[in-house]
Amino acid sequence: MNALASLQQLFTRNLRQSGIFIAFAAIVGLFAILTDGVLLNPGNLTNIILQYSYILILAIGMVIVIIGGHIDLSVGSVVALTGAVSGVLVIRGGQPWWVGVLAAVAVGLAVGAWQGFWVAYVGIPAFIVTLAGMLLFRGMTLQVLDNISLSPFPDSYKTIAGGFLNGFLGGQGYDVFTLVVAAIGVGGYAFSAYRSRRARIAYQQAVESLPLFVLKLVLIGALVMAFAYQLSRSRGLPIVLVILGALILIYTVVTTRTVFGRHVYAIGGNLNAAQLSGVKVKRVNFWIFVNMGFLASIAGVVYSSRSNGAQPAAGNMFELDAIAAGFIGGAAVTGGVGTVVGAMVGGLVMAVMSNGMQLMGVDQSIQQMIKGLVLLLAVAFDVYNKRRASTAPDDRTIKAKTPKAPKAAPADGEPVGATR
Template structure:
């Protein structure tokens, strides 16, 4: 015989009395967190808008490929920048470091005939040393990162000029150019896609694997929250979210497979996103980054080695700037004195548009990538419709201001409702 629950039973965890779903169960109604999902909604709106304005040219196979290749180095920088901003710092020097490391790679391979694998390794070490130099002044000498990296922006631009003797050096070896501009071969041949024509089978299989890994990661995350009694979205909403993500990923992959297959730099970028997402979300170092940015005093009292975390964050930023420098130099086919100009602004904008908080402690790697793609789509879409450069700058500036204003507004709203 079943016994109806009493009021005391319903109020054991306070959820029923408060009108909330029981702990560990999903609410039945549709829920959405604008602070977490707003960036993806905005990205979708921008893509749809420019698809209409360009009569579908924005989503043409060749154009999607161009967006990925042209913005790859900014997206690489955004991965490092989001971690620096989460910790409550900023790095204004990355554009100059991109130029300097690209110059080092070009001079080593072209002027000194250093084998390209060794040259790239040396370039990454140089980037790490640059990051260590700046990290020392920020972490152990106590100079604000804004000042240190502002000085670095000037210093390393000058170093770039000296390394290149203020002239272009090239051509860089084909292997490096292939990393930046090349595409995977059709190892398994093409298959027919009806009205869409043929597409590379290997690229399609990569897309299917990517969708599977995404679904698995999201399912494990949801299961973990349920295990600890946290409220999650309804199962149908979760499934719909995965389905939408799968459609988007496979659409992009199909378009790339119809064009020139997957860009090598996209595979590099995907690997970096995977590694740094795991680092930020599932490692001790990642939790320490959020702790330092969220509450510096509490992190210190909790035993976090704040100086060490800050130092290694800037070392990491230097290495990623070197990766971006190699990619950019490979794309140009040469070392260029003007390389990386304003790259720091685009990387910082990508991080803030992608959901990073001005005060630190908040942000995701995937969000920074989405923010970088928004900037890339804006640049590309407005170029396709023939917009003037000043119009592009006005729109990008407005989008950045709106993103930061939304972050500030959401925090005030959350504080007012507590």
């Protein structure tokens, strides 16, 4: 009975964690068929990475905000503001590209500290603070740019989002360097997954069988190498993909292997318990928003580089795409649940859907409706899982034994234990 319960628990957990991967594979397969294979063409795959990289960068920070039980509505405006600051310095001021990048990052950190102060130390809900920030920073963007667009950036700045690493190791019709980098990434992932599995076994936690574990690694490795091969046939390894990959690796370690990451999950899962456990809630909440400001500045630099200019309307509605990526990727609406990898897959789901519908010529209004339905279904799935988990019987429940009737009290003068 215990084995059956363990299998059921393992299946439920795997369904929650792996369901988004299955859905993503199904969506890719569907649009590959509907677009007659154009979706998976080398050039189109490269364009998907270039066009949606800044949304994925925002999604990394947003999922941490959501795990902590908050929301950030200002990231689109922060993207615009940081891109505007960089544009004024590099385009109008003639400064080197790295000066613009550093200035944008400094502004993003200042914005994050500003919002983190009001949320963490003053106690204003993040929804209100970031809603005010959305208006405030959009207005500051208009002031910085004087209500006009600035362009173009120099080639050195445009390389951030439009450059490629290729040709280092040669190759006929494909770039060997791209394949080598992908192979190293697959090897690192396999080693990390193996260590994680051994740790779970050591703590007597349920894990999938060894053949299933190996099959999962083989499938993931094959998909990554196939994707890398398609990129190598186009223009090679995009620089922005290297930036994104480094951020994914760093923040996966931060959320799973550091004290800060564990505290974020604790705060989002049960605020009162976290406070009683000695977690410095105010400090953690402050740094959650500082981190979001930092990643929004990186996204602002990437977006301005990609669009080759700084526009007052840049970043419009980006916050909704980042929030949708987090929820579709498995983050819980109440906080305490979510992963960086899940947010990336959620963002890719939105990216593939948008790109596929564009290739099919679907009207923009229909695209928005479909995205909204997908987001609604993802949150509904999370709510359904929570209800099922709350109503499921606990495996540790012990059947209650029928209590024995208490012995009658001895009569006056009768010795204790005497039989009547």
